[in-house]
Amino acid sequence: MALLRLAAHPCLSVFVFLLLLVVHALAQPQPNDAGGCNGILLTYTLQGRDKIRPLVPAPDSQPYAFRATATLRNSGTRPLRSWALLLTFVHGEILVTVDGAVLTSGADLPYNTTAADAAATSLTGYPQTDLLTPIDTAGDLAKIQATVNLVGTLFAGPEPFQPLPSALSLADPAYACPPATTNVSAGSSLSTCCAPLTPNTSTSASEETPRRRRAGDLVITYDVLQAHETTYLALVTLDNNAPLGRLDGWQLSWAWHRGEFISSMRGAYPREVGAGACLYGPQGRYYEGIDFSKVLNCDRRPVVLDLPPSRADDADIGRIDHCCRNGTILPKTMDAAHSKSAFQMEVYKMPPDLNRTRLHPPAGFEVRGASPLNPEYACGQPIPVSPSEFPDPSGLASTTVAVASWQAVCTITTRPASASKPPRCCVSFSASYNESVIPCRTCACGCPASARSTCSTTAPSMLLPPYALLLPFERRAKEALTWAGEKRLGVPNPMPCGDSCGVSINWHLATDFAGGWSARLTLFNWGAEDMRDWFAAIVMGKAYDGFEQAYSFNATAVGNRTIFIKAREGFNFLLRETNMSGVDYPVPGKLQSVLSFTKKTTPRIDVVAGDGFPSKVFFNGDECAMPLRIPSQSAAKRGGIITMLLLGVATSALLLLL
Ligand SMILES: *[C@@H]1O[C@H](CO)[C@@H](O)[C@H](O)[C@H]1NC(C)=O
Ligand SMILES: *[C@@H]1O[C@H](CO)[C@@H](O)[C@H](O)[C@H]1NC(C)=O
Ligand SMILES: *[C@@H]1O[C@H](CO)[C@@H](O)[C@H](O)[C@H]1NC(C)=O
Numbered sequence: 001m002a003l004l005r006l007a008a009h010p011c012l013s014v015f016v017f018l019l020l021l022v023v024h025a026l027a028q029p030q031p032n033d034a035g036g037c038n039g040i041l042l043t044y045t046l047q048g049r050d051k052i053r054p055l056v057p058a059p060d061s062q063p064y065a066f067r068a069t070a071t072l073r074n075s076g077t078r079p080l081r082s083w084a085l086l087l088t089f090v091h092g093e094i095l096v097t098v099d100g101a102v103l104t105s106g107a108d109l110p111y112n113t114t115a116a117d118a119a120a121t122s123l124t125g126y127p128q129t130d131l132l133t134p135i136d137t138a139g140d141l142a143k144i145q146a147t148v149n150l151v152g153t154l155f156a157g158p159e160p161f162q163p164l165p166s167a168l169s170l171a172d173p174a175y176a177c178p179p180a181t182t183n184v185s186a187g188s189s190l191s192t193c194c195a196p197l198t199p200n201t202s203t204s205a206s207e208e209t210p211r212r213r214r215a216g217d218l219v220i221t222y223d224v225l226q227a228h229e230t231t232y233l234a235l236v237t238l239d240n241n242a243p244l245g246r247l248d249g250w251q252l253s254w255a256w257h258r259g260e261f262i263s264s265m266r267g268a269y270p271r272e273v274g275a276g277a278c279l280y281g282p283q284g285r286y287y288e289g290i291d292f293s294k295v296l297n298c299d300r301r302p303v304v305l306d307l308p309p310s311r312a313d314d315a316d317i318g319r320i321d322h323c324c325r326n327g328t329i330l331p332k333t334m335d336a337a338h339s340k341s342a343f344q345m346e347v348y349k350m351p352p353d354l355n356r357t358r359l360h361p362p363a364g365f366e367v368r369g370a371s372p373l374n375p376e377y378a379c380g381q382p383i384p385v386s387p388s389e390f391p392d393p394s395g396l397a398s399t400t401v402a403v404a405s406w407q408a409v410c411t412i413t414t415r416p417a418s419a420s421k422p423p424r425c426c427v428s429f430s431a432s433y434n435e436s437v438i439p440c441r442t443c444a445c446g447c448p449a450s451a452r453s454t455c456s457t458t459a460p461s462m463l464l465p466p467y468a469l470l471l472p473f474e475r476r477a478k479e480a481l482t483w484a485g486e487k488r489l490g491v492p493n494p495m496p497c498g499d500s501c502g503v504s505i506n507w508h509l510a511t512d513f514a515g516g517w518s519a520r521l522t523l524f525n526w527g528a529e530d531m532r533d534w535f536a537a538i539v540m541g542k543a544y545d546g547f548e549q550a551y552s553f554n555a556t557a558v559g560n561r562t563i564f565i566k567a568r569e570g571f572n573f574l575l576r577e578t579n580m581s582g583v584d585y586p587v588p589g590k591l592q593s594v595l596s597f598t599k600k601t602t603p604r605i606d607v608v609a610g611d612g613f614p615s616k617v618f619f620n621g622d623e624c625a626m627p628l629r630i631p632s633q634s635a636a637k638r639g640g641i642i643t644m645l646l647l648g649v650a651t652s653a654l655l656l657l658l
């Protein structure tokens with residue numbers, strides 16, 4: 001027995017030891033600590049809050065000043081590039097200072113987190129945009145972890161209630177973040193561990209080092225060319241990659257987040273010149289020796305414009321490649337040499353960045369064009385990319401490499417139809433086999449503003465005789481009425497309103513024969529400005545493959561069923577509306593060309609039934625309003641080729657005459 005007990009004893013002790021081990025393991029805070037996270041650990045901690053005035057009776061509406069810290073730690077095996085953190089605030093938080101990140105939307109502080117449409121507030125890393133892996137950095141916290149300090153105001157009930165965001169996640173589709181949990185022991189922090197969705201591909205440091213550049217409709221590149229202790233020289237380049245994107249008189253702005261200011265600029269100039277804001281600010285106190293009257297701009301959010309062409313060779317402010325074109329940026333298909341703009345500036349830094357190697361780009365870029373035809377852009381935050389290389393200007397086979405480079409990618413925001421910004425151009429259809437023109441849609445570019453206008457904004461536009469397309473809308477009513485009488489068409493009461501478009505485009509189906517067909521495109525400028533370097537794009541359906549050529553425009557099939565059209569060299573003006581002698585109404589600027597198509601490659605198309613009309617038309621990048629119907633061919637005439645040709649000639653002659 002004693003022997004047996006002796007024998008059992010070691011077994012028992014091993015068992016007890018194992019039991020203790022299991023109990024110990026269960027007692028560990030399992031889920032949220034960094035030890036349990038092999039992905040990206042996100043934590044939001046409310047550091048404290050203090051009641052502030054005004055004191056209000058309703059406890060849930062009482063404002064408090066709060067301080068909070070958000071941290072992101074990469075505990076995984078792949079680097080997290082250009083991180084963005086999503087916080088869903090639910091207590092009416094107003095962010096007043098954000099340190100370690102910027103608002104991804106580029107919005108200014110203070111920022112009302114409930115006013116924006118998006119449910120979550122997105123913060124992008126700044127200046128630390130990337131979180132490397134513990135493996136690549138030997139676990140260096142400074143490189144694998146980012147900390148964002150937030151100060152703001154929130155509206156909530158009294159303590160000990162802890163007003164935390166309702167959700168916390170990464171704005172990176174490559175990661176899945178489970179719902180955040182609160183720390184039970186402290187109660188004031190929220191955390192979650194985001195895991196990569198795709199299994200870990202071996203992304204070693206060497207593969208990641210060259211930062212890939214991204215594509216986008218407009219790419220802003222911020223290159224630091226020379227870096228000094230307190231200043232640096234930056235080259236800012238705007239690159240247009242959108243096939244139909246265009247800017248006239250661009251305006252670029254950004255926000256300085258680290259107290260920087262611009263001492264000089266070449267190739268562009270700030271809309272406001274003056275250093276008042278610096279003189280009385282920390283910059284003025286720090287740089288006592290500087291003559292601030294020579295400092296160009298001290299705004300926290302400067303607005304920069306391109307120089308006019310007359311300054312291109314100015315020894316003081318010009319002489320920069322791609323500068324000085326009045327802010328005109330054209331699509332690459334139109335003119336590759338004019339598809340980018342650039343300028344240089346000298347920037348002064350402030351402590352604690354006074355080191356040649358401490359370089360931070362500004363954030364919150366915004367770009368827009370002066371013309372209502374220009375698209376609207378939304379820009380992301382700048383992200384570091386591999387340094388740009390510049391070929392030697394004197395032709396030597398050497399390249400100069402930038403000290404550091406960043407890129408902000410801007411995308412054209414697709415405008416919801418019939419939103420605040422209506423189209424600026426419209427399309428009318430006509431055809432040789434139908435005497436009537438289908439004019440632009442009623443109110444295509446907006447309805448008349450004046451309350452006393454008595455036209456109908458909903459009635460469909462009335463068919464017109466072809467020559468009426470050359471008349472200003474006010475003159476067309478009489479013609480439309482006479483035409484309706486002749487053709488026995490209905491007349492809406494009240495009559496439909498005009499199209500209010502600055503540019504209208506007529507698509508006239510001119511010929512349709514066994515081997516091919518042709519259309520005539522006419523552009524009308526009803527505005528008071530000449531249009532320089534205009535371009536148009538026509539999106540065709542099945543007929544696209546048969547496109548041959550345009551006769552007096554320079555047209556190319558650029559893919560995606562799109563025919564890109566610009567003027568031949570030397571004829572790049574679409575003139576404004578003018579008063580002509582001999583007529584008592586203003587005459588629009590007009591350009592015309594014939595486009596020919598073959599049916600060899602598209603034998604099955606039915607031109608008359610609709611294949612001969614474009615599905616979309618763009619002018620200077622702006623999508624034009626299309627008519628809702630196409631000219632039809634009366635049953636009697638269908639196939640009556642002689643009648644059709646005769647009619648076609650007559651109609652063509654009319655339109656050409658005027
Ligand atoms: C929870 O809060 C306690 C006390 O503040 C802290 O010691 C612990 O590390 C926190 N745990 C997590 C997972 O954040
Ligand atoms: C923030 O925006 C919301 C929604 O627009 C509004 O109701 C609220 O009054 C705003 N808060 C402040 C302090 O302006
Ligand atoms: C992912 O990484 C972990 C840890 O580095 C490793 O154990 C696992 O096998 C990897 N999975 C794949 C699919 O490579």
Ligand SMILES: *[C@@H]1O[C@H](CO)[C@@H](O)[C@H](O)[C@H]1NC(C)=O
Pocket residue numbers: 308309326532
């Ligand atoms: C540049 O803009 C100015 C002012 O808007 C205008 O007068 C000038 O004609 C423009 N120059 C060119 C080349 O477009």
Ligand SMILES: *[C@@H]1O[C@H](CO)[C@@H](O)[C@H](O)[C@H]1NC(C)=O
Pocket residue numbers: 354355356357
């Ligand atoms: C500048 O930064 C580098 C690297 O971070 C550091 O080694 C150096 O001491 C700094 N120089 C000054 C003057 O602070």
Ligand SMILES: *[C@@H]1O[C@H](CO)[C@@H](O)[C@H](O)[C@H]1NC(C)=O
Pocket residue numbers: 243559560
């Ligand atoms: C064609 O159009 C589609 C959708 O509009 C777009 O995603 C694609 O990039 C276009 N392709 C080319 C070559 O332009």
Ligand SMILES: *[C@@H]1O[C@H](CO)[C@@H](O)[C@H](O)[C@H]1NC(C)=O
Pocket residue numbers: 333334335554567568569
């Ligand atoms: C048509 O455009 C192309 C490409 O931009 C250009 O090379 C060519 O010279 C233009 N042709 C005419 C006649 O303007």
Ligand SMILES: *[C@@H]1O[C@H](CO)[C@@H](O)[C@H](O)[C@H]1NC(C)=O
Pocket residue numbers: 577578579586
């Ligand atoms: C055309 O003439 C009318 C009246 O004579 C005048 O009001 C208008 O300003 C003129 N427009 C142009 C572009 O000259």
Ligand SMILES: *[C@@H]1O[C@H](CO)[C@@H](O)[C@H](O)[C@H]1NC(C)=O
Pocket residue numbers: 433434435436438629630631632633634
């Ligand atoms: C011309 O086209 C319009 C619109 O489709 C149609 O209403 C009209 O009847 C056509 N006229 C003739 C003569 O076919």
